[in-house]
Amino acid sequence: MGNNNIGIDLGTTTTIIYIEGKGVVLNEPSVVAVNTETGKVMAVGDDAAKMVGRTPAHIQAVYPLKDGIISDYKLTKELIRRFLMKVYSSLIVKPQVAVCVPSEISGIENDAVIEAVASVGARRIYLIEEPMAASLGCGVDIFRPEGHMFIDVGGGTTDVAVVSLGGQVRSASTTVAGNSIDEALIHHLRIAHSIAVGKKSIETLKKEVADCMAAPERNRSSTISGRSLLTGLPQRLTVDSMDLLPSILECAEDIVRCAHGVLEQTPPELAGDIFSEGVILTGGGSLLRGLDEYLSQKLKVKVRVAQDPVNCVALGTGRSLDYADRLESGFRNATPGLRG
Ligand SMILES: Nc1ncnc2c1ncn2[C@@H]1O[C@H](COP(=O)(O)OP(=O)(O)OP(=O)(O)O)[C@@H](O)[C@H]1O
Numbered sequence: 176m177g178n179n180n181i182g183i184d185l186g187t188t189t190t191i192i193y194i195e196g197k198g199v200v201l202n203e204p205s206v207v208a209v210n211t212e213t214g215k216v217m218a219v220g221d222d223a224a225k226m227v228g229r230t231p232a233h234i235q236a237v238y239p240l241k242d243g244i245i246s247d248y249k250l251t252k253e254l255i256r257r258f259l260m261k262v263y264s265s266l267i268v269k270p271q272v273a274v275c276v277p278s279e280i281s282g283i284e285n286d287a288v289i290e291a292v293a294s295v296g297a298r299r300i301y302l303i304e305e306p307m308a309a310s311l312g313c314g315v316d317i318f319r320p321e322g323h324m325f326i327d328v329g330g331g332t333t334d335v336a337v338v339s340l341g342g343q344v345r346s347a348s349t350t351v352a353g354n355s356i357d358e359a360l361i362h363h364l365r366i367a368h369s370i371a372v373g374k375k376s377i378e379t380l381k382k383e384v385a386d387c388m389a390a391p392e393r394n395r396s397s398t399i400s401g402r403s404l405l406t407g408l409p410q411r412l413t414v415d416s417m418d419l420l421p422s423i424l425e426c427a428e429d430i431v432r433c434a435h436g437v438l439e440q441t442p443p444e445l446a447g448d449i450f451s452e453g454v455i456l457t458g459g460g461s462l463l464r465g466l467d468e469y470l471s472q473k474l475k476v477k478v479r480v481a482q483d484p485v486n487c488v489a490l491g492t493g494r495s496l497d498y499a500d501r502l503e504s505g506f507r508n509a510t511p512g513l514r515g
């Protein structure tokens with residue numbers, strides 16, 4: 176405690192920074208607004224998000240961590256650097272920083288993260304994989320010889336892991352997550368209702384109306400604005416949960432397949448633990464209405480959403496620094512000059 180331990184959840188859609196003893200100090204979209212003529216970064220986070228879909232031709236708003244991988248090295252570095260600068264002013268001692276990186280990023284992409292953190296000043300830098308961070312953030316004792324299963328439904332990826340004795344026993348990941356659900360809904364509205372809808376509106380519709388367990392008695396509806404593909408003119412359309420159900424289930428089914436694959440490979444003793452303890456959902460995507468019930472029905476185990484699903488990974492990333500010696504996998508020291 177008092178060590179200025181910082182945890183950064185570098186998510187595809189959202190970056191969350193947690194400081195030990197202070198809590199969550201930053202929660203902003205992982206977006207960068209860049210001037211394509213000069214290459215200059217204009218804004219990051221909330222300020223850049225306001226520009227999405229509304230920028231003049233020479234300003235582009237980009238999410239540099241697309242689908243769980245770093246699609247733009249330079250912009251990712253700038254994103255991290257600027258976020259850290261915002262929270263660093265409150266620190267007296269150089270911090271230890273742990274960063275949760277998307278599970279499928281490669282060595283060279285990790286270097287962008289490490290360089291960005293190092294450039295702002297850090298005593299030590301650690302990288303942690305998302306399922307490990309999620310499990311630590313849930314407050315479950317993952318160091319006991321018991322199996323626990325976590326499913327983190329983020330924006331870019333869904334990560335499934337079985338954890339026991341401080342390490343990952345089995346894990347898998349799929350790119351079916353919040354963003355691809357949005358895309359499936361956009362596609363559905365184009366085909367079924369000939370209307371083009373923007374990303375922000377579709378995300379709102381998903382949160383308000385989409386439901387994996389949609390049924391006539393719990394049907395919800397909302398009105399969405401877009402552009403008619405038939406007339407080219409602005410159009411409003413009322414959409415309900417039942418209408419979105421087939422598209423939602425296609426995505427949910429993929430998450431089931433991923434989790435099922437992990438369960439199939441889990442040693443029987445641990446599978447028994449998971450059967451009695453159930454599965455914990457984390458990540459913003461776990462808030463999709465009915466997802467817990469749907470997964471429970473399909474996987475035939477109890478499924479519950481973590482207490483603070485959105486901040487769980489950032490919290491666990493920060494806490495990982497206290498457990499550095501006990502974490503068996505999915506965590507490593509990446510301090511430049513101290514690696515290995
Ligand atoms: N109430 C809700 N219902 C459905 N989806 C939601 C809800 N709230 C947030 N989401 C979705 O959660 C996703 C973001 O989750 P999260 O912040 O955990 O992702 P991330 O950590 O940035 O991504 P990743 O872990 O894949 O890198 C978005 O797709 C968002 O639309």
Ligand SMILES: [Mg+2]
Nearest residue numbers: 186329458488
């Ligand atoms: Mg995440």
